Amino acid sequence: MITETVLSFAEALGARVLRATGFLGRMGIFLGAALVRAALPPYRVGNILRQVHFIGVKSVFVISLTAAFTGMVLALQGYYTLRKFGSEGLLGPAVALSLIRELGPVLSALMVTGRAGSALTAEIGIMRIGEQIDSLETMGIDPIRFLVAPRLLAFLLSVPLLTAIFDVVGIYGGYLVGVHLLGVNGGVYFGEMKASVELADVANGVWKSLAFSLIIAWVCTFKGYFTGRGAEGVSNATTSAVVVSSVLVLVCDYFLTSVLL
Amino acid sequence: MMMNANGNAKCEPCALGPYTGGNPDPILRLVGVEKTLDGRKVIDGITLEIPRRRITAIIGLSGAGKSLLLKHMIGLMKPDRGQVLLDGADINRYSRRALYEVRRRFGMLFQTGALFDSLTVYENVAFPLREKSGMPEGEIREKVLRILRNVGLENALEKFPDELSGGMVRRAALARAVVTDPEIILFDEPTTGLDPIIRNSILHLICRTYHEHHFTMVMVSHDLPDIFQWCHHVVVVHNGKVVEVGTPDGIRNSVNPFVRQLVEGDITGPLQLM
Numbered sequence: 001m002i003t004e005t006v007l008s009f010a011e012a013l014g015a016r017v018l019r020a021t022g023f024l025g026r027m028g029i030f031l032g033a034a035l036v037r038a039a040l041p042p043y044r045v046g047n048i049l050r051q052v053h054f055i056g057v058k059s060v061f062v063i064s065l066t067a068a069f070t071g072m073v074l075a076l077q078g079y080y081t082l083r084k085f086g087s088e089g090l091l092g093p094a095v096a097l098s099l100i101r102e103l104g105p106v107l108s109a110l111m112v113t114g115r116a117g118s119a120l121t122a123e124i125g126i127m128r129i130g131e132q133i134d135s136l137e138t139m140g141i142d143p144i145r146f147l148v149a150p151r152l153l154a155f156l157l158s159v160p161l162l163t164a165i166f167d168v169v170g171i172y173g174g175y176l177v178g179v180h181l182l183g184v185n186g187g188v189y190f191g192e193m194k195a196s197v198e199l200a201d202v203a204n205g206v207w208k209s210l211a212f213s214l215i216i217a218w219v220c221t222f223k224g225y226f227t228g229r230g231a232e233g234v235s236n237a238t239t240s241a242v243v244v245s246s247v248l249v250l251v252c253d254y255f256l257t258s259v260l261l
Numbered sequence: 262m263m264m265n266a267n268g269n270a271k272c273e274p275c276a277l278g279p280y281t282g283g284n285p286d287p288i289l290r291l292v293g294v295e296k297t298l299d300g301r302k303v304i305d306g307i308t309l310e311i312p313r314r315r316i317t318a319i320i321g322l323s324g325a326g327k328s329l330l331l332k333h334m335i336g337l338m339k340p341d342r343g344q345v346l347l348d349g350a351d352i353n354r355y356s357r358r359a360l361y362e363v364r365r366r367f368g369m370l371f372q373t374g375a376l377f378d379s380l381t382v383y384e385n386v387a388f389p390l391r392e393k394s395g396m397p398e399g400e401i402r403e404k405v406l407r408i409l410r411n412v413g414l415e416n417a418l419e420k421f422p423d424e425l426s427g428g429m430v431r432r433a434a435l436a437r438a439v440v441t442d443p444e445i446i447l448f449d450e451p452t453t454g455l456d457p458i459i460r461n462s463i464l465h466l467i468c469r470t471y472h473e474h475h476f477t478m479v480m481v482s483h484d485l486p487d488i489f490q491w492c493h494h495v496v497v498v499h500n501g502k503v504v505e506v507g508t509p510d511g512i513r514n515s516v517n518p519f520v521r522q523l524v525e526g527d528i529t530g531p532l533q534l535m
């Protein structure tokens with residue numbers, strides 16, 4: 001009796017592990033296939049540019065808006081803390097380093113996931129359930145090359161640029177609050193920033209945003225490509241794409257920070 | 262063309278003579294194909310031949326496995342067991358790249374149409390030519406416009422699929438399936454959901470295309486008994502199995518009670534659906 005229970009438990013556990021391994025394997029193969037196809041010609045420049053427009057250009061407004069408020073709140077909080085040590089002059093570097101090293105890449109990635117990643121999953125998912133992907137296949141067109149590779153490249157191009165916009169707008173948001181509202185000297189705000197932000201800090205942010213863009217593109221296209229059946233399948237895929245990408249971005253952020261620091 | 266008893270213009274695909282089986286050179290051969298989906302055997306040991314340069318009709322009840330059968334023929338689905346032989350070579354053994362190459366010989370009309378919903382009707386039909394033929398844009402335009410005129414969609418060029426009626430979607434999808442002049446064309450219910458006039462004109466279009474090029478065509482259809490006028494060879498499937506294969510006349514006069522019931526649409530018979 002007990003052995004039976006133990007055995008069936010082991011069996012269920014084993015099945016779960018196998019399923020999980022299979023899933024991870026499939027995800028890995030999918031990413032590999034997409035990367036290879038993205039790297040090899042022919043490059044669909046028009047297609048990639050259209051995606052850059054959708055993922056990048058159309059996100060500029062949301063990114064700028066969130067960036068401005070992030071910079072502003074950083075200045076408020078930073079000023080409050082720094083004043084305790086009498087070092088309000090360091091507000092510039094505090095805002096800039098937080099944005100460039102950490103908040104810029106992470107928040108841009110999360111915003112892009114919500115705005116473009118979810119749409120991407122839904123779009124590809126609808127193409128899957130409407131047999132449009134099968135229809136590409138019957139025409140002898142590789143759907144991973146045609147649909148996934150250009151979107152992957154577009155994410156890799158757009159997200160780092162969006163992050164740069166985020167950083168710049170955020171720094172000016174901090175300037176607005178720090179200098180105009182709280183009375184920090186404007187020359188000091190930028191002067192101290194120039195003295196303490198190094199190229200390595202910027203590189204750190206760029207690496208992060210590249211890694212995050214890969215995660216988002218990977219998870220969102222994968223979830224759409226292997227969506228479940230019907231409208232419910234697509235809506236589940238979209239939700240889970242957003243959740244999984246966001247979590248992975250945050251987890252990956254920790255490990256990247258610990259490696260790059 | 263000649264007129265039949267009902268006054269319908271009758272196309273004569275059978276001018277080549279009915280296919281009597283035993284053709285030494287079928288273009289496609291399915292051998293012992295089995296497929297299980299969600300724990301149910303939906304294709305259950307199907308062996309059949311698709312004769313080269315003939316029109317084959319596949320008939321059977323809803324849910325019999327006809328659409329799945331077409332998807333196996335073009336390698337969209339891989340059988341759990343058995344082989345799909347195209348010119349004698351198993352397409353499921355091809356590499357991905359070789360399979361894509363082979364698929365250029367095919368055209369397929371999906372039961373749902375499967376038009377790309379981000380493209381207009383014109384762009385949908387031009388799509389396979391733009392992607393695969395290397396034809397200059399001027400020629401593509403000429404060809405696409407001609408085909409769309411043939412299916413009566415010349416006024417819907419700039420419409421998107423969600424602005425079309427069901428019948429228009431089907432006609433646009435049909436145009437897209439034949440635009441590359443593929444050697445083997447698979448039609449999944451080309452005439453379902455069309456009004457009688459358009460239905461006839463679609464059948465004529467298929468027939469005319471056949472007479473021009475002598476492509477191999479496979480047509481899933483529920484148009485019984487009309488479909489018998491438009492094909493050389495009939496395959497009857499039921500519950501994932503082939504029940505009977507023969508000439509249109511042979512199937513029309515079959516003694517198999519199930520086939521009789523299907524052809525005549527009887528409520529009573531070996532199949533009790535209600």
Ligand SMILES: Nc1ncnc2c1ncn2[C@@H]1O[C@H](COP(=O)(O)OP(=O)(O)OP(=O)(O)O)[C@@H](O)[C@H]1O
Pocket residue numbers: 298299303321322323324325326327328329330372
């Ligand atoms: N993706 C799938 N997963 C599970 N079962 C499926 C799937 N596709 C089809 N089936 C099942 O396989 C059987 C055959 O389906 P198929 O679409 O081939 O029918 P059909 O003969 O084309 O019917 P119809 O004339 O209504 O189009 C059906 O019972 C269907 O429920």
Ligand SMILES: [Mg+2]
Pocket residue numbers: 327328329372449
């Ligand atoms: Mg069907």
